[in-house]
Amino acid sequence: MIIFLDLDGTLTNTTHPYFKKMKDGIDTTDVSLIRKYVFPGALNFIKEQISKNNKIYIVSDSHPRYVEPISKQIFNLPFLSLADKPNDKKTRNFINSNPELSTAFQNKDNFIFVGDSWLDVVLGRLLNIRTVLTKFYKTYVKEIRDGIGDDWKPMKEGPTYYAKDFQEVSNIIANPLKNLLALEAVFQGVESSKAVKFKFQKHSTGFTAFRCLARQEDGECDKYARADQYFQIDNPNRSIDFLEKLALSVSNYLQKVEAQDNFQWDYLSYVSDKKTTTPPQKMEQIFKLITSNISKVKLFHWDLNVEGSLRHQPNYKARREFIAKYLSTDSSYDLNNKNIIVIDDQFTSSATAYEIATQLRSRGAKNILFVALFYLILPLSNKICPNCGKKMQIKINRKKGNKFYSCTPPKYRGEGCGNIINIYNEH
């Protein structure tokens, strides 16, 4: 494996503005001072990886006057400075100018990018390699460019993995498939109980937590994100094997949830399908295949007279109102003091989840756990149209699941020339 490691905030605890003049090459870098800020486990991690024949490169946005002495004297590693993240041009040139890297790059699975900022995640996505988002330090100030202190930003960019310490990074590198998100793992033939920990809200009586089992990519990404499978949910010809895979990923995740004995979960439910949904009972079918010891119930009902669709509501407020009007919680269940898990197919604007949580809490529910199969990550494209020079978008054929670059013409609300380039599907 080739490991690209970010420097500041990943190897060294140096995101504080105090270090800025050194990073910019204005002040002379005080190596003996920086040495004191190396994260615990960093040097051992490097030693361990090198002993396993993995190769590590530091990839940093900082000035060579800062990156070079640190890389050489503290870590003894090759480096790329002034990387200009999240643009991938310099990193690609760096790869192409090194025969060992460029040969390895023919298989993207040979690479992994480890960093603490959304810039690292986006750069990794543009290179189509897997990314590990690290959280090795506490942040007190929000930094606009790096998004440091803002947990949402990097999460929405969709890192492949998350790590709290170097031990976890080592584990990911040693078992890259088993550490994928639960649903992404199932499609590699592996079982995992990992989920994205989206949000956790504490209330006076309990909490509402949001978890997600796979990334639905829009544009450039590593090959493990599964937008292609998300679109299969709506396919009337979806196979039972496909539904079983989705259900298995939920079962795998729930196994871990049930094993935590701080509290018992009383009900397992799902966001029901409307009568008009195609294919009919698309969530119910998946729900029935889920294996769990928690009591499975149908808690939610759509009004039979529901008009229009949630997808066509213009904004968050309209979505919430739509759900409040047409979706109701079954009154025959006593929900007082109950802990409830709700499965949904996708977490986007979160309007459904928040509205359902409001209804459940008004009925006295205590802890609520939302598990979405997919969440949409932020769009990302770097492809320039060879015909007209405009930026192309990556689109997906909803029926076949294959991807293509589109220089979207005005007919489809774009500004491009209509050029289409097919992308070989790595899945």
Ligand SMILES: [Zn+2]
């Ligand atoms: Zn074009």
